[in-house]
Amino acid sequence: MSETRTLVVERVMPHPPEKVWRALTQTALLEDWLMKNDFKPTVGARFAFRTQPMPHWNGVVDCEVLAIEPHQRLSYSWNAAGGLQTTVTWTLAVADAEAASVTVAPTVYVPFAE
Numbered sequence: 001m002s003e004t005r006t007l008v009v010e011r012v013m014p015h016p017p018e019k020v021w022r023a024l025t026q027t028a029l030l031e032d033w034l035m036k037n038d039f040k041p042t043v044g045a046r047f048a049f050r051t052q053p054m055p056h057w058n059g060v061v062d063c064e065v066l067a068i069e070p071h072q073r074l075s076y077s078w079n080a081a082g083g084l085q086t087t088v089t090w091t092l093a094v095a096d097a098e099a100a101s102v103t104v105a106p107t108v109y110v111p112f113a114e
Contacts (some may be wrong), residue, residue, distance in 0.1 A: 001072075011103075020102055021071045035061070048062050059079065074090045085108070
C-alpha cells in the first residue's frame with residue numbers, strides 16, 4: 001500500500017511577496033538560504049540542489065519545476081538519493097503592505113505506508 005503525506009507550514013514574512021519570490025527563484029539567493037543550485041524558473045526545467053555529501057547521501061537533490069505562477073506559486077519535485085519522492089509547493093499572498101504570507105507544503109510519496 002502507498003500514500004502521500006503533506007506537511008503544511010504557514011508563516012508571515014516581514015517582506016513583500018516580490019522580495020520573497022526572488023529568494024525562491026533566483027539562483028544566488030536560493031544558495032544563500034538553502035543550497036547551491038542551478039535553478040531556472042521555467043516549467044519543465046530540471047535542476048539540482050547540491051551540498052556536502054554525507055554517509056548514505058551524495059548531497060544531491062534532483063528536481064524539476066512543475067508549476068510557476070509568478071509572485072504567487074512555485075512547485076517542484078524533490079528527489080533525494082534513496083528513493084524519497086517529494087513535491088514542494090510554495091504559495092505566496094499579500095499579508096499587508098509590507099508582508100507576505102508564505103505557505104510551504106511538501107508532499108511525500110510513501111511507498112509502503114501502513
